[in-house]
Amino acid sequence: MMICPPRFWDEYPHTATIITTYTCTASCKDCCFECSPASKARLKYDEIINFLDTLNKNFKPIKLVVFTGGECFLLGKSLFDAINYATNLGFMTRCVTNGYWGKEKNSARQIAKRLASTNLTEINISTGKDHAEWVPLECIINAVEALSEYKIKTLIVVEQDTNESKILNELISNERISALINSEKIKIQKNIWVPFHKDSIKRKETNFVANTVDKPCEQIFENIVLTPNNEISSCCGLTMEHIPEMKLGYHNGKLTPLVFKQQINDFLKIWIRTEGPYKVLKEHLHGSEIKIDEIIHPCQACVHLYQNKVIRENVKNKYIENIGRVIKQFNINERLKLELISIDKQKNKDDI
Ligand code: SF4
Ligand code: SF4
Structure with missing residues (x-):
């Protein structure tokens, strides 16, 4: 894609x-x-x-x-x-x-x-x-x-x-x-x-x-x-x-x-950046042995998303229906970040 x-x-x-x-x-x-x-x-x-x-x-x-x-x-x-x-x-x-x-x-x-x-x-x-x-x-x-x-x-x-x-x-x-x-x-x-x-x-x-x-x-x-x-x-x-x-x-x-x-063509990375690996994992762990209440760090969730075969399959079967929502949110988030960066740059210029 x-x-x-x-x-x-x-x-x-x-x-x-x-x-x-x-x-x-x-x-x-x-x-x-x-x-x-x-x-x-x-x-x-x-x-x-x-x-x-x-x-x-x-x-x-x-x-x-x-x-x-x-x-x-x-x-x-x-x-x-x-x-x-x-x-x-x-x-x-x-x-x-x-x-x-x-x-x-x-x-x-x-x-x-x-x-x-x-x-x-x-x-x-x-x-x-x-x-x-x-x-x-x-x-x-x-x-x-x-x-x-x-x-x-x-x-x-x-x-x-x-x-x-x-x-x-x-x-x-x-x-x-x-x-x-x-x-x-x-x-x-x-x-x-x-x-x-x-x-x-x-x-x-x-x-x-x-x-x-x-x-x-x-x-x-x-x-x-x-x-x-x-x-x-x-x-x-x-x-x-x-x-x-x-x-x-x-x-x-x-x-x-x-x-x-x-990497912009890697939808899972965009998803992880937009909603966080924990949320993606939580919605796709059915059928696997992973227990969500044992996850205490985003990187733990991330490795299960990539490594666990059952979860990978669940994500693969469902990602098409998530694309629209995630990409829309991704663009909103990034636009906001871009505006914050340009405000920071302007402030730095004014401070000089
Ligand atoms: S391993 Fe951790 S830092 Fe790297 S993409 Fe996943 S959540 Fe982010
Ligand atoms: S790099 Fe690893 S082994 Fe070394 S201090 Fe940090 S956590 Fe401990």
Whole structure:
């Protein structure tokens, strides 16, 4: 089915995510990419630079480049050089890390100083019950203190706690952290933590999950991703490695917007973006073994849509009758987004 590319298409993708490596200093049991010190997939420095050059040349809407993993700080000098390179190309930059490098106050300061010299725009530090088994909270506290000394915008993202764990409260009530939060030098938020194993502890806090699980997916069409295996992906969702349809091919230095934009002809992706994978799954899971009340994250719903044979068949049998409604809503949503983007652009011009 061909869908005429709408005007908003010229504004996407606005974010590029570089999953630098699947190697990690931690081995969190429910890590979505199964990262650990034993995982070896890793991008070479030249591959990262080549991707940045391609973005700069062929993907004009890109504003933000995110460096993540695994643990991106394991790249050492290559990470700092790559952030610097991205900054010099005019991109905003973000790092996502588990903060293991905050073990000692002095070395944390050295890292923060080097990051500041790259003009990194912001950093996200992940922690929580599983993370803390590998990276003590003291590391996180040292890291965020050092980052705030160098005025680097910092967000701590905490796994949703179990009934027994109280990591979020522990951090908020820590004197050093609360001083930084109160002076607005750092921010802290919790995140859904998906159980990927049968014996994982369920962390279902009803209101929090209900507010997020059935949201439309905003990653798809807005993000372009380079994986540690040098593959291009449509998203860096938790289950992305288990959905072949998210892969757009290998990066060979010749990536053009056409490869990305051909996704406009993929109705399921439009549907996921418009109504969210949870809603689509809920309406098409009859006959399968999937239980909707066990889904707590949109990416969990997404992988069932693509992988479960019964659900795929149900979707296939019904999608024609959904096309009109979904495409109409898709166009309305995107038009509204386009208007918001142009209001933002105008406001930025007025502020200058
Ligand atoms: S720190 Fe992050 S990337 Fe590393 S194992 Fe844990 S969840 Fe995975
Ligand atoms: S919901 Fe699907 S498309 Fe969206 S980020 Fe998750 S896996 Fe990717």
